[in-house]
Amino acid sequence: MNVDDGRAESDSGADIASQSGAWITPPISYVDPRRRFCAFCGRPIARRFWRVSRGGGEGIFCDLAHARLDTTYPRSTTPRLDDLESN
Amino acid sequence: MSAISGEQRNLSLTGSEHTGLDPVTLTVIDNFLTSTCRDMGVTMMKTSYSPIFNESLDFSCVIFDPEGQMLAQAEFCPSQIGTIKFTVTWTLDELGVDAFAPGDVVLHNDPYRGSGHVPEHMMLKPVFHSGQLFGFVANVAHMSEPGAKTPGGLSGDATEVFQEGLLLPPVKIKHRGEDNEDIWKIILANHRTPKVTFGDFRAMMASLDLAEERLHELLDVHGVTTIRAACRELIEIAERRMRAEIRAIPNGVYEFEDVIEDDGISDRSYPMRLRLTVRDDDVIADFTGSAPQAVGPVNAIYAVTASAVYNAILHLTDPTIPRNEGCYRPITVIAPPGTIVNCTFPAPVAGGNTETSPRITDMVFGALQVAIPERVVAACGGTSSPFLFGGVDPRDGGLYAHFHFEGVGWGGRAGLDGNDMVVTINGNCRNTPVEVFETRYPAFLIEEYRLLPDSGGPGEFRGGLGGERLLTVTSDVTVSALLNRMKADPWGILDGGNGARGGIWVKRAGEESWQTFVEAFGTISPSKFSGIRLRPGDQVRLAMPGGGGYGDPERRDRASVARDIAEGFVTSDRASADYGYRG
Numbered sequence: 001m002n003v004d005d006g007r008a009e010s011d012s013g014a015d016i017a018s019q020s021g022a023w024i025t026p027p028i029s030y031v032d033p034r035r036r037f038c039a040f041c042g043r044p045i046a047r048r049f050w051r052v053s054r055g056g057g058e059g060i061f062c063d064l065a066h067a068r069l070d071t072t073y074p075r076s077t078t079p080r081l082d083d084l085e086s087n
Numbered sequence: 088m089s090a091i092s093g094e095q096r097n098l099s100l101t102g103s104e105h106t107g108l109d110p111v112t113l114t115v116i117d118n119f120l121t122s123t124c125r126d127m128g129v130t131m132m133k134t135s136y137s138p139i140f141n142e143s144l145d146f147s148c149v150i151f152d153p154e155g156q157m158l159a160q161a162e163f164c165p166s167q168i169g170t171i172k173f174t175v176t177w178t179l180d181e182l183g184v185d186a187f188a189p190g191d192v193v194l195h196n197d198p199y200r201g202s203g204h205v206p207e208h209m210m211l212k213p214v215f216h217s218g219q220l221f222g223f224v225a226n227v228a229h230m231s232e233p234g235a236k237t238p239g240g241l242s243g244d245a246t247e248v249f250q251e252g253l254l255l256p257p258v259k260i261k262h263r264g265e266d267n268e269d270i271w272k273i274i275l276a277n278h279r280t281p282k283v284t285f286g287d288f289r290a291m292m293a294s295l296d297l298a299e300e301r302l303h304e305l306l307d308v309h310g311v312t313t314i315r316a317a318c319r320e321l322i323e324i325a326e327r328r329m330r331a332e333i334r335a336i337p338n339g340v341y342e343f344e345d346v347i348e349d350d351g352i353s354d355r356s357y358p359m360r361l362r363l364t365v366r367d368d369d370v371i372a373d374f375t376g377s378a379p380q381a382v383g384p385v386n387a388i389y390a391v392t393a394s395a396v397y398n399a400i401l402h403l404t405d406p407t408i409p410r411n412e413g414c415y416r417p418i419t420v421i422a423p424p425g426t427i428v429n430c431t432f433p434a435p436v437a438g439g440n441t442e443t444s445p446r447i448t449d450m451v452f453g454a455l456q457v458a459i460p461e462r463v464v465a466a467c468g469g470t471s472s473p474f475l476f477g478g479v480d481p482r483d484g485g486l487y488a489h490f491h492f493e494g495v496g497w498g499g500r501a502g503l504d505g506n507d508m509v510v511t512i513n514g515n516c517r518n519t520p521v522e523v524f525e526t527r528y529p530a531f532l533i534e535e536y537r538l539l540p541d542s543g544g545p546g547e548f549r550g551g552l553g554g555e556r557l558l559t560v561t562s563d564v565t566v567s568a569l570l571n572r573m574k575a576d577p578w579g580i581l582d583g584g585n586g587a588r589g590g591i592w593v594k595r596a597g598e599e600s601w602q603t604f605v606e607a608f609g610t611i612s613p614s615k616f617s618g619i620r621l622r623p624g625d626q627v628r629l630a631m632p633g634g635g636g637y638g639d640p641e642r643r644d645r646a647s648v649a650r651d652i653a654e655g656f657v658t659s660d661r662a663s664a665d666y667g668y669r670g
Contacts, residue, residue, distance in 0.1 A: 028181055030256070033199065033433070034432070035199065035431070037424045037429075041419065041421050041422070042389060042421060042422045042424050044199070044201075044388075046177040046180035046181055046201070047180040047181060048180060066419075069371075073371065075375070
């Protein structure tokens with residue numbers, strides 16, 4: 001069993017400084033159930049993802065099309081419905 | 088309903104420059120793949136043990152290429168067909184395509200790896216031909232007993248996914264044609280009805296074997312290279328035709344809101360917001376602004392939300408488009424993590440697939456009612472009506488468990504009234520027939536099963552009727568429920584009226600009055616609970632919601648109103664009040 005201790009990803013060889021990004025394929029972890037999510041659509045990412053660096057930060061995407069859409073789609077300004085007491 | 092003329096359809100089939108195959112041969116290949124999926128389903132229906140397979144047909148069968156692109160499906164359960172795309176691609180990503188050998192079968196049901204919910208188990212088998220991996224055959228089916236906190240799964244008051252059954256990441260239940268007995272032992276030790284699980288799993292495997300044989304027949308004739316190229320072309324055709332359908336929808340941003348009325352844990356409602364953007368030949372369904380994920384089991388995982396949107400778009404577009412990966416490419420779904428439409432581990436998810444899914448599909452229709460009023464439909468009863476029960480069978484001392492679907496009224500649509508008491512739009516399933524209910528299980532006698540007059544929302548095209556079932560308990564039984572549209576109306580559209588809400592009540596043995604489960608047992612929700620013990624002589628009354636009406640009731644054809652009265656669908660009083668009928 002391949003156990004991801006959180007260090008393996010840094011060995012992936014990805015150029016995280018590149019604006020154009022890189023495909024990252026980290027090892028599978030069976031001891032950490034936390035998931036990564038596509039920064040555009042929210043889809044949980046099984047394993048492989050596209051990572052780009054933007055404006056000092058980074059974003060991960062489930063595919064290239066979503067990395068592109070993330071720069072053009074007008075995001076909803078609707079606030080999240082955190083205040084459920086008002087229902 | 089189609090946006091493409093017959094002439095355009097013909098044009099769409101001329102693009103055979105990649106394969107050199109003529110349109111007729113391409114169509115034959117497409118139909119062969121689709122009929123293979125249908126035959127897989129017949130195999131499962133004919134060979135399975137449980138009524139949720141062989142009566143309710145809660146399963147789907149699909150074919151994929153090595154990259155996890157869907158090549159074919161058939162008329163199965165829409166919510167499963169949408170989610171299996173995610174289940175299969177997750178499996179291929181996690182295991183790697185090189186992990187597969189001839190004769191392998193991978194089993195998987197983990198919602199946090201793309202499965203719709205815990206009871207739905209996916210099996211995936213590779214198909215090798217002439218030493219090459221051609222693709223995968225797969226099926227997904229709802230097991231009536233997944234080892235949850237109460238019999239039948241779908242515990243209406245679960246607070247973690249662990250309470251919803253045994254979780255299986257992608258594991259090989261068969262390796263090179265041989266059973267992996269250790270996997271079998273773990274599963275059968277965790278389900279209350281292992282014999283049923285054994286039979287249903289074998290039915291799924293038989294279905295995969297049949298599909299593998301059929302694909303070999305096809306590949307023997309045409310070869311892997313040609314069929315692969317044909318599949319690529321069929322996907323391109325499907326995408327092109329789906330984009331043409333979307334292009335016929337006016338560009339715009341369309342919004343709609345609906346609500347999940349409670350989660351079984353508290354009385355809070357959970358609003359959902361949809362902002363649907365149609366731009367040329369693309370659709371983006373954005374659920375930003377929806378409520379945070381619930382404590383109880385009404386959360387949808389991302390795959391379920393996406394699947395529900397696909398379901399709506401497929402309902403709104405040309406049904407003759409080949410049902411493969413190309414259909415889905417123009418559709419993008421945004422669902423923020425941590426919300427009721429994309430919950431995060433370990434939130435419970437059982438009702439996301441049965442309750443939240445049809446609500447999302449309805450929301451797409453609601454959003455598009457202004458843009459394409461001739462195609463959309465009013466809200467359906469909006470619940471898969473899971474009523475679950477199990478216990479010890481006094482006839483033989485063995486354990487039994489069952490998941491029972493109930494129908495609901497569907498919404499009215501342009502030119503047609505809604506369907507009466509059909510299982511909701513995400514399922515394409517059927518209820519448990521009374522005869523099966525009474526002979527297979529010892530728990531209930533069905534006293535009544537009928538349509539409910541006036542339950543369909545009034546409209547130019549009336550909402551379909553909900554129904555009522557009256558059950559008398561005949562032996563000690565544990566029941567659970569996860570029902571919706573008990574507090575929030577199924578909405579009408581374009582001036583149509585709302586359908587009737589549903590409900591579930593109990594009358595204890597020796598008592599005269601009906602009570603809600605809140606009153607009788609202190610449950611938090613009147614319609615989402617689990618593990619309630621009933622005893623012989625108790626009665627349960629299930630009322631299922633109707634569908635919303637379409638268009639102004641005043642415009643309803645008078646002869647149709649008179650027929651509704653004559654057939655008992657609408658009472659004279661309501662005909663007068665809702666339709667202004669003075670017949």
